Amino acid sequence: MRRFLDNAIESYSWNRAVNCVRLYSGRFLDYKRCPSVHEVSIAASIAEGVCEEASKQGVDHVDAVHVRIGAMAGVVKDSLSFAWDVVVADTLLAGSRLQIEEIPLTVYCPACETERTPTSPAILVCPVCQAPTPRILSGREMQVVGMEVSVAVPHR
Numbered sequence: 001m002r003r004f005l006d007n008a009i010e011s012y013s014w015n016r017a018v019n020c021v022r023l024y025s026g027r028f029l030d031y032k033r034c035p036s037v038h039e040v041s042i043a044a045s046i047a048e049g050v051c052e053e054a055s056k057q058g059v060d061h062v063d064a065v066h067v068r069i070g071a072m073a074g075v076v077k078d079s080l081s082f083a084w085d086v087v088v089a090d091t092l093l094a095g096s097r098l099q100i101e102e103i104p105l106t107v108y109c110p111a112c113e114t115e116r117t118p119t120s121p122a123i124l125v126c127p128v129c130q131a132p133t134p135r136i137l138s139g140r141e142m143q144v145v146g147m148e149v150s151v152a153v154p155h156r
């Protein structure tokens with residue numbers, strides 16, 4: 001694991017992600033608790049964008065960040081939450097909550113001419129008529145919806 005993390009450090013250019021990964025390699029030896037580098041880098045890029053926006057708006061502290069993540073986005077929710085806490089330490093997002101809304105997978109069935117939810121994300125077929133449903137309507141998104149903030153004095 002340690003070796004894996006060291007390799008990951010080399011492949012990352014963004015500072016905060018690097019710091020985060022270093023922290024993990026130093027502190028956590030429990031493999032299961034360690035989020036994958038994938039989630040760490042996603043958490044880092046969300047945090048970067050939110051920090052930038054919050055600074056622009058003169059926000060003192062961000063209390064929560066709301067994101068929407070599709071079932072097909074390839075993100076492990078628990079890993080992302082865990083990575084978030086570490087990634088935001090020492091930023092104006094420190095201690096903030098990452099509120100994750102999971103978006104279910106929905107597809108369009110051309111035979112039924114309606115929206116369906118496949119039984120398995122691995123097999124994109126209509127659960128009613130079994131027709132192939134390659135057109136995904138939702139479930140791939142990864143969006144920052146908004147943030148809850150503390151503002152001491154409104155900027156004029």
Ligand SMILES: [Zn+2]
Pocket residue numbers: 109110111112113126127128129130131
């Ligand atoms: Zn159908």
